[in-house]
Each structure stands twice: as structure tokens, then as C-alpha cells.
Amino acid sequence: MRCQFWVLGEILFETSGRTDLESSGRLGIFATIAALMVNGVRRDELTDYSPFDDNDGCRSRTWLFLAYVIAFTSLAGSVGMLVQDALLPTTPSTWTGIAGVLQCFFVLSSGLMYWTSRASSDY
Template identity: 65%
Template sequence: MEFLFSIIGLISKKKNNQMDLGELWAIFSPGVAGAVFGAGWWFWVDAVVCSSVNISFVHYLPGIFASIAALMFNCVRKDDIDYSPYDEGEWRLKLWLFLAYVVSFVSLAASVGLLMQDSLVTSGPSLWTGTAGVLQCVFVLISGLIYWTSHSE
């Protein structure tokens, strides 16, 4: 319902020529982030369903950890990060963001490693399974960043 009211407010501002790109981003980017997140998981589900061999649980882990990383860096608002080196609570937020980015890059590296493994082994999952795993991680992490930039507006 809140989305409907924001669209109505957007239409009334458009009539007054007071459109702002930041306001548009704050309104529409959560939906875009959700669509990108869903597309990432859709690639993975498609690869699992269309696979002719049983896919091990290890292949699921990069997407799961990418989703956890997206949740981790969305726990921190952009407004809470100040660049003052003397603030006591700042380093905790920066450490949390650093750990979130480490988890995201490790999940991306793991998905690329599984893609390489799938391309070299003939008896394992197909090449599409590895490619879908990489696409899943990339899309999930991009959706997390899209949402992180929008929810602080």
C-alpha cells in the first residue's frame, strides 16, 4: 500500500515538475533489486532442474553465502558510516562491512571455481550449472548493492 501512495505522490510531483532522480531511485530501486535477486536465483533453479546428474550441496553454497553477504551489508546504513577516525562505534560498522564484502567475494570466487571444475570434469554437472552458479552470485550481490544504495535515501 505504501508503494501505491508513493506512486500517487510521484504523479503529483510530476505535474508540478519537481521530479528528482534520488526520489525516483528510492522508490523504484527496491523493486529492481528484488527482480535482480529473483533472476539470480531463477538461473540457479533452472540449472538444478535441467541438470541430468545429481548436483551436490557444495554447488549450492556460493549462492547461499552470496545471499547472506547481501543481507550482511544491508544491515548497515550509509548514513551511519562517517569517516571520522576517532569515533568508537565506527570501526565496528566498517569491520562488519569488510566481513560482508569478504564473504561476497569468497562466494563469487567459489562459484567461479565450481564453474572451472564443471568445465574440466566430464562426469559431473554440466557447464550450464557452473555458469548459472556464477550468474546467481553476481545477480544476488548486485541486487544487494542496489538495495543498499536505495534504502538510505
């Protein structure tokens, strides 16, 4: 997770004088929140299904769906910032857009790797 926050620091350093591109760092923060939300769901709750349960599976699936919505929204927003950086002639470089996409990708992929690699005894 350290790599993602170095990218966040680079984004904030590059956009320190410009207010129109500062949301790239915010999108990475939302990606971090989404990764934490994904890791809050136990895989056992998703695989075990009983029609007579007390909605634990439904709550877990809803929470995971919201986490994926936030994750892909932050990733789509960072790609939008990259396109905006590439198309506007007033921006000095597209590095902030590239850094935003890389940051969201690294945060979400590390959160997903951590979620899939945990055993059920780790909860």
C-alpha cells in the first residue's frame, strides 16, 4: 500500500498550484475506502446461502456491491481526469492523470489481492 500513497504524494505535489486537478488525489482516497470496504466482507458469507437466514448474505452482497460501485467510479473518474489532462492544452503534462489512474489501479488491485488471499481463519 506504500506505493499508492507515494503516487498520491506525487499527485498532490504536481497539482499544488492548480485547483482544477486536485480531485485526482481525492479519487485515490475513494479507491482506498472502497478497498477497505471490500476487505470488510467475509468470503464465507458470500458462498453460504440459506433461504432461511437472517439476511446476512444479502447485507454482505449489498456492501460488496457498494464497494465495487465506489471502486469503479473512482477508477472511471481517474481515467476521465487523464483524458481531461490529455485534451486540455493548458495543462503542462499528463502526469497527474496517469498518476491518478495508476494510484486507483494499485489501490484496488492490492485490496482485491488481499481479499482473495486471506483464509477464513484470518477473520
